[in-house]
Amino acid sequence: MVKLYLAVPCYNEEEVLYDTTEKLTKKYDQMINDGLITSDSKIYYIDDGSKDKTWTIIDELHNKNKYVNGIKMSRNRGHQNALLGGLMTIKDDCDCVISIDADLQDDINTFDEMIKDFENGSEIVYGVRSKRATDTAFKRMTAQGFYKVLSMLGAEVVYNHADFRLMSKRALNALAEFKEVNLFLRGLVPLVGFKSSVVEYERSERLAGESKYPLKKMLGLAWDGVTSLSMKPIRMITSLGAIVFCISLIMLIYSFIMWIIGNTVSGWSSLIVSIWALGGLQLLAIGVVGEYIGKIYMESKHRPRFIVEEILK
Ligand code: UDP
Ligand code: MG
Secondary structure, three states, rough: EEEEEEEEOOOOOOOOHHHHHHHHHHHHHHHOOOOOOOOOOOEEEEOHHHHHHHHHHHHHHHOOOOOOOEEEEEEEEEEOHHHHHHHHHHHHHHOOEEOOOOOOOOHHHHHHHHHHHHHHOOEEEEEEEEOOOOHHHHHHHHHHHHHHHHHHHHOOOOOOOOOOOOEEHHHHHOOOOOOOOOHHHHHHHHHHOEEEEEEEEEEOOOOOOOOOOEEEEHHHHHHHHHHHHOOOOHHHHHHHHHHHHHHHHHHHHHHHHHHHHHOOOOOHHHHHHHHHHHHHHHHHHHHHHHHHHHHHHHOOOOOOOOOOOOOOO
């Protein structure tokens, strides 16, 4: 039997909390009956500085419901930070934590499979959406494009996986070693390593209320994902510089020919060649400086250089 904690970040979720709690309570009752989880398993709501009655409701539910506990963040810091804050606060007390959004768009009936995978040795179990029928075509397309871009940039991401996942205490302790402030958990968790597995499910509609991820925040998250995982954008500047510099060589030959033919205004050849050459050189120089800044950036994250999985002695 597994002692399971649930980490549920909540930002202005007063409309869904009662429903969510009812569903989760039933699920917990069933899993305890099935001998899957221990009876002291808990549900942790993490209030991410909500401006509505979210915290009052969590407090009330905590008093009424034996499973519900709460953590209140001092102010709104965004989904990723709230989730990490919650995970780090509760990890030492349990065997594993499942993170899930408050709107229960992710299927809570996959908990059983996740826990079985955990019992079979997986330290991380990723929830992956098999279909995205409930998302708008726009969201599907942008998400698809985003995963493509990320993997092109060399980041290891699990396709169609958001932040619905199980992590063991050991994986969470390893995650705690990643000290970076710009958080993109989906990109970090695969870096932890260990044995992992995937559980598929269909994503449903939000229970109630509106998405707390408007387009602006989604773009912000995507940009954080790219810049916190990859130095390739900087390298693109260097490549661009090299390309422009090559063009300047072509321009040199071209304007030389034009000059021989006598097909130019005087001063044109020298001007056009210096514009291209200088442009190319400047881009190259920025790229080189950027390379060093990128290195400093990566160093400043103080990521762990290794994580030991097993020692035989
Ligand atoms: N959330 C949060 N802080 C924020 C924004 C969102 O904790 O600043 C939580 C929110 O309450 C929900 C989860 O993050 O539990 C995902 O948000 P939402 O369901 O609105 O995103 P979507 O499913 O539309 O991508
Ligand atoms: Mg949602």
